[in-house]
Amino acid sequence: MLNLKVNKARIQHNILELGEIGLSQKGGVNRSLASQADIDSRKWIKEYWLKNVVSEITTDVGANLWGSYPYVSEKELAPIIIGSHNDSVPEGGKYDGALGVLLATEVSQTLSENEITLRHPLKVISLTGEEPNPYQISTLGSKIISGVVGQDNLKKFSHIETKESLADAIDRLGGDFQHIDENVLKPDSFAAFLECHIEQGRRLFEREEPVAVVSSITGIYRELVELKGESNHAGTTDLKHRKDALLAMSWINLELRKFLSEFDETDPVVGTIGFAEVLPNAANIIPGSVKFNIDIRSGNWQKVEQTITFLDECFEQLWEKGIQNQREKILYQKPADLNKQISAALVASTEEEYKYQPQQMTSMAGHDAANLARIGRAGMLFVKSVDGKSHCKEEFSQIDDIEVAGNVLLNTILRLDKELD
Secondary structure, eight states: OOOOOOOHHHHHHHHHHHHTTTBOTTSOBOOOTTSHHHHHHHHHHHHHHHHHTOSEEEEOTTOOEEEEOSOBSOTTSOOEEEEEEOOOOTTBOSSTTHHHHHHHHHHHHHHHHTTOOBSSOEEEEEESOOSOOTTSOSSHHHHHHTTSSOHHHHTTOBOTTTOOBHHHHHHHTTOOGGGGGGOOOOTTOSSEEEEEEEOOSSHHHHHTOSEEEEEEEOEEEEEEEEEEOBOOBTTTSOGGGOBOHHHHHHHHHHHHHHHHTTSOTTSOEEEEOOOEEEESOOTTBOOOEEEEEEEEEESOHHHHHHHHHHHHHHHHHHHHTTOEEEEEEEEEEOOEEOOHHHHHHHHHHHHHHHSSOOOEEEESSOOHHHHHTTTSOEEEEEEOOGGGOOSSTTOOOOHHHHHHHHHHHHHHHHHHHHHOO
């Protein structure tokens, strides 16, 4: 292996500079899909890539940004792709997604400034709309290019507030919604896809280890629910005659928590109600309706299906009590196993560079790699999250751990370039 190292100071500088785009007065980053901050961050990435990293940038039909590494000897080989996403959750941190793009950038820049010729074409990518967003679809860019969703399905999505169609948003970002179905990546059209991401949990933090290899990515089931009870006066309506939609949602949440707590902690299932909209939302009126989502996750899809059946029973009980419900399934993403050869290369590169064997784990967060794993070889590397914080302004990963990840990725690219056809 070549004795190349990533530039730690440069990575730190780029994290802070990109992190200023969309930074709020509260200290969180706001770069939701198709927002001005999303557009500005894309501009920053393209300008940096063209100046320091790549020979060409293209934007595909899903508005994903692609950069082409210049030094390649066998251009007919399928490319190695490395990257993540640049968007953020509301009031998120500087590391979620962005770190993966910046480490892909740094690895490519290190190779480029040393004029290292690779056998395979190397593509850096910043994927569109990975996070949940007002258009109500996550991992959008990877879903499009992997064929998980098509034009007919995407036509129904629009911004929950502005009502802009998702189609118009994709076109506004430089994509081509009209030709989405014609430009899906074919199975095995890439040699490997590598994504680096902060862990977003506490496992590495508690073990005091800088990186881990992801063996699989959790399945996610998500539904949007509307419960309809009956609005009435908060003071004059006695308890036995109330049909309180908010109380019904709270009961669902508590029952779900009790049900999930019965599963084995070594193979967990987690569930969250993270969004709720109450109507009429007034202090002196019993809530007549509430709209909310339910998010269920596990690496064991059979347990997810058991949980869905349990929810069916709970909602049936509410019907019997006079609380009507309308449910819409908005995500049904089964767990994705990542490629063993890529995982082995990540393990070997870590052992060679840092003399310890990284643990392999299931990601309990969804990632773009899950979609790309359905059509080709995909792998992931986790970086330690301090105190397990993520999706908040306190999100932080230490630069020394990030440097470890960068060097592991760099050596893994070199290793895979030799190993893969």
